[in-house]
Amino acid sequence: MNSENNIIIIGGGLAGLTCAIHLLKSGFGVTLIEKNTYPQHKVCGEYVSNEVLPYLKWLDADPTQLNPTEITHLSISSAKGKTINTKLPLGGFGISRFALDDFLFQKALKNGCTFVPDTVNSIEFKDDTFSISTAKTGLFNAKIVIGAFGKRSSLDQKLERKFIQKSRHGLP
Numbered sequence: 001m002n003s004e005n006n007i008i009i010i011g012g013g014l015a016g017l018t019c020a021i022h023l024l025k026s027g028f029g030v031t032l033i034e035k036n037t038y039p040q041h042k043v044c045g046e047y048v049s050n051e052v053l054p055y056l057k058w059l060d061a062d063p064t065q066l067n068p069t070e071i072t073h074l075s076i077s078s079a080k081g082k083t084i085n086t087k088l089p090l091g092g093f094g095i096s097r098f099a100l101d102d103f104l105f106q107k108a109l110k111n112g113c114t115f116v117p118d119t120v121n122s123i124e125f126k127d128d129t130f131s132i133s134t135a136k137t138g139l140f141n142a143k144i145v146i147g148a149f150g151k152r153s154s155l156d157q158k159l160e161r162k163f164i165q166k167s168r169h170g171l172p
């Protein structure tokens, strides 16, 4: 499958989805390859800082439409029940990835994103073109590919990225 004028994004988490909406908004064609479907539960603390609100609003993806819970304070408690409380200077909102990822996904689709529910098995770069091999759909070619497949995915190992040799905590 050739996508000469398309940008391919691998991975439709928060990075891949916001990137897709941004590129579509800027006039690019986008094909998003994501191994899971939407909506999908993900383990997450569900706290999003208000710092990202202006950007999400610029993307026309204002999450306040989803009625998230406003978060203004942080409270840390010890096993013995002692607590420390503080006001968060910027604050944020609480929202599940189940809701947020699907919201961004629907926005990307509405803006013209081509969605391919598939797993990328390998990526090769030759003659100025990326060849992406997927489990079900086959081969995709593109000049520009964005890897938004999360941290420490099997693709990082296949691409022999150096950071994968390091431990998660930076210790040998």
Ligand SMILES: Cc1cc2nc3c(=O)[nH]c(=O)nc-3n(C[C@H](O)[C@H](O)[C@H](O)COP(=O)(O)OP(=O)(O)OC[C@H]3O[C@@H](n4cnc5c(N)ncnc54)[C@H](O)[C@@H]3O)c2cc1C
Residues within 6 Å of the ligand: 010, 011, 012, 013, 014, 015, 016, 033, 034, 035, 036, 043, 044, 045, 046, 047, 048, 049, 118, 119, 120, 121, 148, 149, 150, 151, 153, 154, 155
């Ligand atoms: C336990 C936990 C709690 C967290 N809590 C918070 C929090 O409260 N607030 C906060 O801001 N951040 C939190 N984070 C961090 C946050 O989850 C990440 O920063 C964020 O998910 C990164 O987004 P991403 O798009 O880079 O990766 P991801 O969200 O991981 O998305 C990567 C996507 O790529 C897809 N993918 C991977 N490999 C392939 C492949 N080969 N082919 C096709 N698709 C593929 C995956 O299915 C996935 O959908 C938490 C993280 C963890 C682990």
